[in-house]
Amino acid sequence: MAPRSPTDALRGSLDLLVLKTLSLAPTHGWGISQHVQRISDGVLEVNQGSLYPALQRLEKQGLITSAWGTTDHNRRARYYRLTGTGRRALGHELELWRRFAAGLEAVLRTS
Amino acid sequence: MIRLEGVLARLRLFFARRAAESRMNEEFRFHIEMETEKNLRTGMSPTEARRRAAVAFGGVEEHKEDMRDGRGLTWLTGMSLDLKLGFRMLAKSPAHHRSTLALAVLGAVIVGVLPALRATGPHLRAALGNLSGGAKAQLGRTWTVLIVTQVAIAVAVLPPAVLKGRALIVQATQQPGFAADEVLAVRIERDGDDVSDTETPSSELAASVRVRQAELTARLASEPGVVGVTFTDVVPGREADARIEIEGAGTSERIRTHRVDASYFDLFDVKVAAGRSFSSGDMALVSNRPVIVNRSFAAELTIGGEVVGRRVRSR
Numbered sequence A: 001m002a003p004r005s006p007t008d009a010l011r012g013s014l015d016l017l018v019l020k021t022l023s024l025a026p027t028h029g030w031g032i033s034q035h036v037q038r039i040s041d042g043v044l045e046v047n048q049g050s051l052y053p054a055l056q057r058l059e060k061q062g063l064i065t066s067a068w069g070t071t072d073h074n075r076r077a078r079y080y081r082l083t084g085t086g087r088r089a090l091g092h093e094l095e096l097w098r099r100f101a102a103g104l105e106a107v108l109r110t111s
Numbered sequence B: 001m002i003r004l005e006g007v008l009a010r011l012r013l014f015f016a017r018r019a020a021e022s023r024m025n026e027e028f029r030f031h032i033e034m035e036t037e038k039n040l041r042t043g044m045s046p047t048e049a050r051r052r053a054a055v056a057f058g059g060v061e062e063h064k065e066d067m068r069d070g071r072g073l074t075w076l077t078g079m080s081l082d083l084k085l086g087f088r089m090l091a092k093s094p095a096h097h098r099s100t101l102a103l104a105v106l107g108a109v110i111v112g113v114l115p116a117l118r119a120t121g122p123h124l125r126a127a128l129g130n131l132s133g134g135a136k137a138q139l140g141r142t143w144t145v146l147i148v149t150q151v152a153i154a155v156a157v158l159p160p161a162v163l164k165g166r167a168l169i170v171q172a173t174q175q176p177g178f179a180a181d182e183v184l185a186v187r188i189e190r191d192g193d194d195v196s197d198t199e200t201p202s203s204e205l206a207a208s209v210r211v212r213q214a215e216l217t218a219r220l221a222s223e224p225g226v227v228g229v230t231f232t233d234v235v236p237g238r239e240a241d242a243r244i245e246i247e248g249a250g251t252s253e254r255i256r257t258h259r260v261d262a263s264y265f266d267l268f269d270v271k272v273a274a275g276r277s278f279s280s281g282d283m284a285l286v287s288n289r290p291v292i293v294n295r296s297f298a299a300e301l302t303i304g305g306e307v308v309g310r311r312v313r314s315r
Helices: A006-010 A014-024 A029-039 A048-060 A084-109 B004-041 B046-057 B060-071 B074-092 B094-119 B122-129 B133-173 B203-221 B280-284 B295-300
Strands: A064-070 A076-082 B240-246 B252-257 B312-314
Touching (some): A029 A048, A029 A076, A048 A064, A048 B004, A048 B046, A076 A084
Antiparallel strands (some): A064 A076, B240 B312
């Protein structure tokens, strides 16, 4: 089997990463991609263009909301913010992910 | 009652698609610029920084399509574009006109003439010949009436259909002379008011209309993305013909007229070459209303002398 890159492993977890990032502070799309890359020491790299369809989908689901704002360098940018529904969804997704990761870890620990 | 909610709904629908496209473009541009600046800080040349940022972002059009799919508007945009292109092709070339006409004739032959010939062909005539004399005479008259009626309808309907088709093509392809993509036109009707286009409204009704127009203007102007609001009796380019008498010219002319309000010319950024523009006070007048004419009117109509200050009468 061909080795999978960390980016492949990230696929399907994008919504979770976006929701988690926005739970810390509202930010724009580029800010989300930079946060994920920085916190993961570059291991996780969000496919930048794919981020926006994901943001649109999450906004349509009511998990996040957005509004135009101004950056520290006085640039106009679209800022995304987690909604109450999004915060609850994040809790649910985190619980699912932790169960999945624990199950995976348990299997990998077997000798 | 003016159906304001319907107007607002159309207005929001109109702006929704444009706003979504504009937002998408601006977000993508911001993202790529931020990534470029980040690359520049690492010591890359501007060209390389920009190139790497574009590569990291991926196919812009592909991402746009994903987002349009997410909004569920792709089919609508495609259909609109297909229609627009179709009409443009028709208008650009006389050959297209001819081929369209040929196709229309062919269609008429297939769906009209051939079935008619078949229906009145030898087999049917033979079958009719076997009927008794009275029935034969009766069916003969029926067929004659049917065929004459069919031909009469075809002859009567064809010219208006051709004219209407031509008008639709012209409307869809002509350059209106202003940024039509940025204009939303909505027809407003008032229930219970018996006012025709040619009738001069009473002063009471005119005052009532002005009040409602002011309310509507305020509501529409408060909507995000609305630059301005104006009222006209017809959309530009669809003016009705009217016959007028020009003072001192001793003749009447058929021209296209257009009733507008005071903000009309400002909104379309049209400068008045001579005389003055309309004022809000002009809108309250029910007679002796001021008129603005275009350069063609002044140049082509042989009215003689100065145009500004001349009086015209609508017949």
